[in-house]
Each structure stands twice: as C-alpha cells, then as structure tokens.
Amino acid sequence: MDHRNYIGLVIIAVIIAFIPTLVKNDYYIGILVFTALNCLTALGLCLLMGYAGQISLGHAAFFGLGAYSTAILTVNLGWSPWIAMGAGACLTAVIALIIGVPALRLKGHYLAMATLGFGAIVNIVFVAAVGLTGGPSGISGIPQLNFLGIELNTDKSFFYFSWAVVILGLFLALNLIHSRVGRGLRAIHDSQEAASSLGVNTSKYKIKIFVLSAAYASVAGSLYASFINYIDPGPFDVMHSVLLVVMVAVGGMHNIWGAMIGAVLLSILPEFLSALSDYFGGIGIAYKSDYDMLIYGGILLVIMLFLPGGLYEGIQRLLQASRNLINRFKMRAFS
Amino acid sequence: MAQPILQLIDLCKNFGGVVALDHLNIQVEKSSITSIIGPNGAGKTTIFNLITGIVNRSSGKVYYNNEDISGLKPHMIAEKQIARTFQNVQVFPQMTVLENVMVGRHVKSHLGFILSSLIPPFFRIEEKRIREDAHQCLSIAGLSHLAQKKAGSLPLGNQRQLEIARALAVEPKLLLLDEPASGLNSRETYNMGKLIQKIKEMDITIVLVEHDMELVMDISDKVNVVNFGRSLASGDPSEIQANADVIAAYLGT
Ligand SMILES: Nc1ncnc2c1ncn2[C@@H]1O[C@H](COP(=O)(O)OP(=O)(O)OP(=O)(O)O)[C@@H](O)[C@H]1O
Ligand SMILES: [Mg+2]
Numbered sequence: 255m256d257h258r259n260y261i262g263l264v265i266i267a268v269i270i271a272f273i274p275t276l277v278k279n280d281y282y283i284g285i286l287v288f289t290a291l292n293c294l295t296a297l298g299l300c301l302l303m304g305y306a307g308q309i310s311l312g313h314a315a316f317f318g319l320g321a322y323s324t325a326i327l328t329v330n331l332g333w334s335p336w337i338a339m340g341a342g343a344c345l346t347a348v349i350a351l352i353i354g355v356p357a358l359r360l361k362g363h364y365l366a367m368a369t370l371g372f373g374a375i376v377n378i379v380f381v382a383a384v385g386l387t388g389g390p391s392g393i394s395g396i397p398q399l400n401f402l403g404i405e406l407n408t409d410k411s412f413f414y415f416s417w418a419v420v421i422l423g424l425f426l427a428l429n430l431i432h433s434r435v436g437r438g439l440r441a442i443h444d445s446q447e448a449a450s451s452l453g454v455n456t457s458k459y460k461i462k463i464f465v466l467s468a469a470y471a472s473v474a475g476s477l478y479a480s481f482i483n484y485i486d487p488g489p490f491d492v493m494h495s496v497l498l499v500v501m502v503a504v505g506g507m508h509n510i511w512g513a514m515i516g517a518v519l520l521s522i523l524p525e526f527l528s529a530l531s532d533y534f535g536g537i538g539i540a541y542k543s544d545y546d547m548l549i550y551g552g553i554l555l556v557i558m559l560f561l562p563g564g565l566y567e568g569i570q571r572l573l574q575a576s577r578n579l580i581n582r583f584k585m586r587a588f589s
Numbered sequence: 590m591a592q593p594i595l596q597l598i599d600l601c602k603n604f605g606g607v608v609a610l611d612h613l614n615i616q617v618e619k620s621s622i623t624s625i626i627g628p629n630g631a632g633k634t635t636i637f638n639l640i641t642g643i644v645n646r647s648s649g650k651v652y653y654n655n656e657d658i659s660g661l662k663p664h665m666i667a668e669k670q671i672a673r674t675f676q677n678v679q680v681f682p683q684m685t686v687l688e689n690v691m692v693g694r695h696v697k698s699h700l701g702f703i704l705s706s707l708i709p710p711f712f713r714i715e716e717k718r719i720r721e722d723a724h725q726c727l728s729i730a731g732l733s734h735l736a737q738k739k740a741g742s743l744p745l746g747n748q749r750q751l752e753i754a755r756a757l758a759v760e761p762k763l764l765l766l767d768e769p770a771s772g773l774n775s776r777e778t779y780n781m782g783k784l785i786q787k788i789k790e791m792d793i794t795i796v797l798v799e800h801d802m803e804l805v806m807d808i809s810d811k812v813n814v815v816n817f818g819r820s821l822a823s824g825d826p827s828e829i830q831a832n833a834d835v836i837a838a839y840l841g842t
Binding site: 257260425426427428429430432433434435436437438440441443444445447448449450451452453454455456462466508 | 641642643662663664666667668672673675679680681682683684688691692693694695696698700701702705706707708709710711713715716719755756758759
C-alpha cells in the first residue's frame with residue numbers, strides 16, 4: 255500500500271520532465287513555478303490540518319517570513335541565497351514555536367482566530383517596518399539562486415528546480431506520514447484523549463508539526479523571492495492564507511495527494527479561465543483577475559456542500575464506482 | 590496480602606459544584622482482576638480519568654508500584670505501562686484496524702520527526718517491527734481477519750475488542766477497562782469475559798468497570814463498590830453479593 259505513494263512521486267517527476275516540451279510559453283512556465291510553490295506550502299499545511307487536525311489561517315505569514323528573510327539577508331546583508339533560505343526557515347520555525355505554544359492550546363474556531371490574527375499582524379509589519387522591509391514598495395534586486403553551478407536564471411531552469419523541491423517535500427511528508435510520528439498525528443486528529451493514553455505527547459506533537467508546516471511555507475517563500483527577484487507585502491496577506499486553506503480543503507485535506515491536487519488546480523485555474531475568456535473575447539465575455547476570489551469561493555462552497563472529503567475523495571469514489579460497475583458487468587457476463 | 594500494584598488514597602475530585610469523587614480509597618492487587626461497580630454517575634470513569642491523567646485530581650494520591658504517579662501527564666502514564674479503554678469507544682475511525690494498534694506501539698518505538706521524515710518506511714526496521722507486534726496484539730484480541738478494515742466501519746463489539754488490542758500494544762502491566770461489555774450481546778459479552786481472563790493469564794493486572802453483574806461476579810478476584818464517589822464496600826464476589834448495603838445501593842436496582 256505504501257509503495258503506491260512512492261510510485262506517485264516517480265510519475266510526477268516524469269510529468270515534470272516532459273512539461274517544458276509541451277508548454278513553450280515562458281509565461282505559463284512561470285505560472286507552473288508559482289504552482290509548485292503553492293504545492294509546497296499546501297503540503298505543509300495539509301500535514302497540519304489534514305493529519306494533525308489543527309487549522310492555521312496564518313500560513314501566508316510564514317510564506318512571507320521566508321520571502322522577506324531571503325530578500326533582506328541577500329539584498330541588505332549580501333548573504334548567499336541558500337544560507338538566507340536556511341536562516342529564514344530557522345527564523346520562521348522559531349516564530350512558529352513562539353506562536354504555536356500558546357495558540358495550539360486552543361481548539362477549532364479559537365485556533366483559527368489566533369492564527370488569523372497572527373497573519374494579519376505579520377502582514378502589517380511587512381507594510382509598516384519600512385526601514386527593514388521597504389514598506390509597501392517592497393524590496394527589489396533579490397539575487398538568483400545558483401544550484402550546483404547552474405544559474406537558475408530562466409523560467410525553465412527554475413521550473414525544474416522548484417518541482418524538484420516539491421518532490422523532495424512530498425517524499426519527506428510521505429515518510430513522516432507512514433511512521434510512528436505520522437500515526438501519532440493522525441491519532442491526535444481523531445481523539446486526543448485516546449492518543450495521549452497510548453503515549454503520544456499531544457501538545458508537543460501539535461507544536462512540532464506546526465513548526466514543520468511553517469518551515470515548508472518559509473522555504474516556499476524564499477524560493478518565491480529568489481524567483482521573481484522582487485517582493486512587496488501584497489501576496490502575503492490574510493487572503494492568501496485563506497486561499498491556502500481553500501486549496502487544501504478543495505483537494506481533500508485527509509490525504510497529501512489531495513492537497514497537491516487542490517494546489518495545482520486553484521493555481522492554474524485563473525490562468526485557464528482568462529485564457530478561455532481571451533478566446534471567447536469576441537462575444538464580450540472577459541475574465542478579470544478580480545473574479546479569482548469569486549471562483550475560489552464558489553468552488554469551495556460547491557465542494558464543501560457536495561464533496562466534503564475534497565476532490566481526492568471524489569476521485570476515489572469515482573474509481574470505486576467504476577470498479578463496481580465493471581465487476582457487475584463481469585458477473586453478468588459469467589452468469 | 591499480595592503486593593498492591595495500584596493504590597488510590599483519599600482521592601477527591603470536584604467538577605465545579607459536583608463532587609465526583611469523595612475521599613475514595615481503593616487497592617488493586619498485582620495480577621488480579623479487580624472490578625469497580627456502582628450506579629451511573631458514581632464516579633467510576635472519573636477514577637480512570639484521574640489515574641491516566643486526563644483530568645486533574647482535586648486532592649489525594651495515586652500510587653503505582655509504590656511510586657506516586659498522581660498528576661502525571663497522560664503520555665507519561667502510558668510510558669509507565671498503564672493502558673486503558675474508553676467507555677465511549679475511542680478508536681481512530683479514519684485508520685485501519687492494524688494502524689490503530691500500531692499507534693499503540695508508540696511508546697515502544699523511538700524514531701522522531703527528523704529521522705521519520707528522512708527514512709522511507711520500507712527501509713525502517715522499526716516500522717516492520719511495529720507492524721509485526723501490532724499483528725500479534727490483533728491476534729490475541731481475535732481481530733486478525735479485520736486488520737485492513739477501517740476502524741470506524743466496525744460494529745461496536747469489534748471496536749471494543751480493538752480498543753483492547755490497541756491497549757495491549759502498550760505492553761501494559763496495568764490495564765483499565767471501562768465498561769468493555771456495554772452494548773454487547775450475550776455471546777459477545779461471554780467472549781469479552783474470556784478475553785479479559787486471557788489477558789490476566791499474560792500477567793497483566795486488570796481493573797474492570799462494568800455494569801454486567803454476571804460478568805463481574807464471574808471473572809473478578811475482588812470487587813469494589815463505589816457510590817457517590819465513596820467506597821461503599823470491597824471484597825470477593827461472594828461477599829459483595831451478600832452485602833446488604835450493596836444490594837440497597839446497586840444490585841437492587
Ligand atoms: N468532565 C466532566 N465535567 C463535569 N462533570 C463531570 C465530568 N466528568 C464526570 N462528571 C460528573 O462526575 C460524576 C461522575 O461521573 P462518571 O462519569 O465518573 O460516572 P460513572 O460512574 O462512570 O457513570 P456511568 O456508569 O454512567 O459511566 C457525574 O455526576 C458526572 O456528571
Ligand atoms: Mg463511566
């Protein structure tokens with residue numbers, strides 16, 4: 255059973271290898287880089303939400319902390335982007351720890367509120383701490399990444415690199431899920447009382463997975479800063495936190511592949527829709543990015559109403575149903 | 590007298606104005622099946638919750654092998670090899686039966702977050718051992734054939750067995766069973782009694798909270814009667830059955 259997940263990793267790697275031969279347009283490759291970064295953040299969030307059952311409405315803040323760490327440390331202090339990424343992840347982890355210790359005592363709505371407040375505060379700091387963050391005008395001139403002597407200065411090279419990081423992130427997450435730690439986390443999700451009665455240190459585990467989840471977001475943020483070379487507070491607002499939760503929920507949070515599906519779908523859907531509206535432009539239908547939230551909201555509503563387990567579960571049910579159908583036909587054929 | 594493995598001394602617990610336990614004293618001898626009976630709301634589940642650290646006591650002490658364990662966190666209690674089941678069954682419904690029991694191996698395995706993330710499960714020796722041990726606990730509880738089923742999809746009887754299998758995975762010296770036969774039909778109850786006796790044979794001390802008097806009187810070495818959070822009587826099953834106070838408080842109803 256476990257092995258199928260790892261075959262999934264190989265399949266993704268193969269798909270990624272072939273995409274640039276199909277998608278020649280640099281703009282779309284760029285979109286797929288952002289998709290990868292959303293996947294990475296969604297993976298971490300899925301570990302926290304889907305497996306340990308703890309919500310965070312502040313993950314854009316961790317994403318932003320990674321991005322700003324990279325920007326400030328490379329531009330202002332001239333650090334190597336790699337060291338900046340590591341330092342950013344460590345800083346984010348420490349902040350997550352400080353936030354997580356009190357916040358994770360809370361449950362459900364209260365935890366959602368606390369993390370939401372945290373996200374809002376961090377975003378305000380990005381805007382207001384002009385001396386450090388450049389305020390609303392942000393930080394530009396963030397250096398490119400250099401991976402083993404290869405400058406990641408084209409969209410295509412960064413595309414490969416970012417998806418390699420996603421695959422690595424998936425690999426680590428899959429290992430964790432299928433371990434005593436992962437089972438401990440899932441146990442917390444279902445019953446904290448029962449989990450603790452079996453020796454799972456529930457408060458410690460919740461904090462650790464929160465920190466790990468924040469670190470995933472931070473690394474994604476650092477990659478984001480290195481990729482577009484310029485950041486401002488815009489993408490790290492509360493709305494982005496909500497969007498990340500929507501990605502995980504739409505895909506299906508009880509499974510890491512669900513989070514991947516949700517992140518990929520919601521990252522490319524707006525582009526797909528605007529391309530479609532260009533195509534139909536002649537008849538007066540134009541898609542504006544203002545409609546993104548409308549689309550996301552609509553999708554979330556429909557999924558929660560009709561497929562609360564997310565798309566992943568929907569796909570599984572569909573497969574199961576078609577399997578049943580085939581079996582029935584076979585039975586009829588033999589009788 | 591045999592060694593006590595568990596001593597509850599002057600335990601008190603108030604929930605706001607409700608007195609759940611009122612200077613309760615109970616002794617549990619090693620390798621025995623000791624039952625706690627009493628009417629609804631007498632405080633039986635609260636006793637288990639205090640021993641396992643799920644709720645904090647108001648006052649009093651819990652000694653386990655002559656060590657004061659009162660106030661320890663639930664996961665530390667599990668590390669001391671005390672395991673329990675829940676009156677309102679708390680299996681992990683999303684996990685398979687086997688995975689449920691594998692969670693029970695938590696304290697007997699050690700890889701933390703970092704090593705677990707780095708090493709895939711099929712290269713982890715520990716993972717294989719956890720799986721094998723879990724299978725063994727399942728077979729003791731007679732659930733091997735359901736190993737791959739979702740725990741939440743099992744009938745209540747199997748879920749109660751599963752909770753016991755999962756508790757056995759902790760390798761307990763002391764096992765607290767909270768109404769393991771509640772909701773079971775008479776055949777299932779009979780089998781539950783057999784399972785509990787089998788566990789006793791494994792040199793595990795059992796504390797049993799149960800309303801099914803036939804089961805209690807059948808398998809207990811000692812019975813404690815609790816009413817309004819106080820110990821009312823204690824003795825072997827025949828003494829308890831003859832005790833007028835008990836009949837008035839409980840058996841009469
Ligand atoms: N967490 C709690 N908060 C408030 N009151 C509680 C709590 N747990 C138990 N009580 C109260 O303490 C008293 C003892 O409850 P307990 O569950 O221990 O009884 P019990 O003997 O297990 O009963 P039953 O046979 O119905 O399971 C009851 O009055 C109950 O309402
Ligand atoms: Mg009870």
